[in-house]
Amino acid sequence: MKSIQLPAAGLSASQLVLGLMRINDKTDDQIRELYRRAREAGVDLFDHADIYGDGPHHCERRFAEAVRLSGAEREQVLIQSKVGIIRDGPSYDFSAEHIMEEVEESLRALQTDYLDILLLHRPDPLVEPEEVARAFDALQGSGKVRHFGVSNHTVGQIELLRTAVEQPLVVNQVQLSIVHAPLFSEGMQTNTLGQAQAVMPAGADLVEYCRRQGITLQAWSPYQSPRGVFIDHPEYPELNAVLSRLAEKHSVTPTGIATAWLTRHPADIQVVLGTTQGARVEEAAAGAQVRLSRREWYELIRAAGHRLP
Incomplete structure (x- = not known):
């Protein structure tokens, strides 16, 4: 499979991404088989979120329990997760405390020391860019998150974040088919x-904005209408x-x-498969x-x- 460059991250990744929001009720064997076939097809980027599954971090936990990545295998793949949606509502929370707490829980659930990419899941109208910047600085400084991005964000929402956030926003995951x-x-x-x-x-x-800024678009629900x-x-x-x-x-x-x-x-769009x-x-x-x-x-x-x- 073709690998593409994520320019703002300096990373190379597969053009297909395996989204893991639907493994909630799958057995360990089924999850391992899905992972194996994805890897054999050339997929090396795996997409999670804190809200996927029956409870907080459930699909992240199921993935880790089933696949049990070795240290060597962990270095060969990229793991991406998302924060910001509060399921009980729903509502949104981009406060520094919430972002950092959810990342800690994701790391525990995924049984890993770091996320390759962390995305802000959906725009928070009450966002304070300085709060996001504080969380990103702490997470990057501790080595717990290597790169950052957003999901479902407009140009204006990205530009607002960039008034305070110093790290490059490397991905914007959007619905596209x-x-x-x-x-x-x-x-x-x-x-x-x-x-x-x-x-x-x-x-x-x-x-056009994302192409100019080196932000990689990821298309979720690529076969949906x-x-x-x-x-x-x-x-x-x-x-x-x-x-x-x-x-x-x-x-x-x-x-x-x-x-x-x-x-x-x-634009070298990545395609997020939810299968x-x-x-x-x-x-x-x-x-x-x-x-x-x-x-x-x-x-x-x-x-x-x-x-x-």
Whole structure:
């Protein structure tokens, strides 16, 4: 599998990321099998969050208990986790105390001394950048977190954090798929008469901003639509016809083509897989090797229902 550079971190990582939010009720054997097949497919970045599972840090704990990384194996993989969402509400908490407490719990659950990347999970309207900076400084200074980033953040929210945070923000994890693609489609609709996006929306320049700043975009829910997974969904006949035709042409599956659509973008987007099926990871990995033509990329976005002016 292709490895990409995370420019702001100075790291090399696989273009696919295995998200582990759904291993809550899986057995040790099932988790180990998923991990093994992901590693054999070339995945070396594993995504967690403090809220995944039946209780706090549950999926982090299940991963560590099942996989039991040796010291040597731990150095060969990257572990990323997220903080900031309070499930009882929900609400959000970017206070220094909460960030640091959750990281300590994540480290215990994951049975590791450090996180490679820590993300702020969803924007906190009550954020005080100085509080975030205090937590990041302490976590970096103690060696407990090596790199930092955000998830679901706009340009303005990132810029606000950067008024106090000195560490580079290396990742922004956002929801993105062929069907749910406002980060691309809104920019294409700008200044188009009669379109709702005729005035530049808040997120339309996020991709360009992240490219300029060296912030790596990670796409979560890469196969999702408002109606569920769009692959083989009867309400997306045109899109699935194109996915199937291109899959046959490139000798991959429709899942592979949906993955290739994301990895084709010059921003070097990482694709976060939320599957618990090793076969689906392998399909995505095969697709990530396919380089779609410009014509194919645009055909897919049109087939997904996006109007190009």
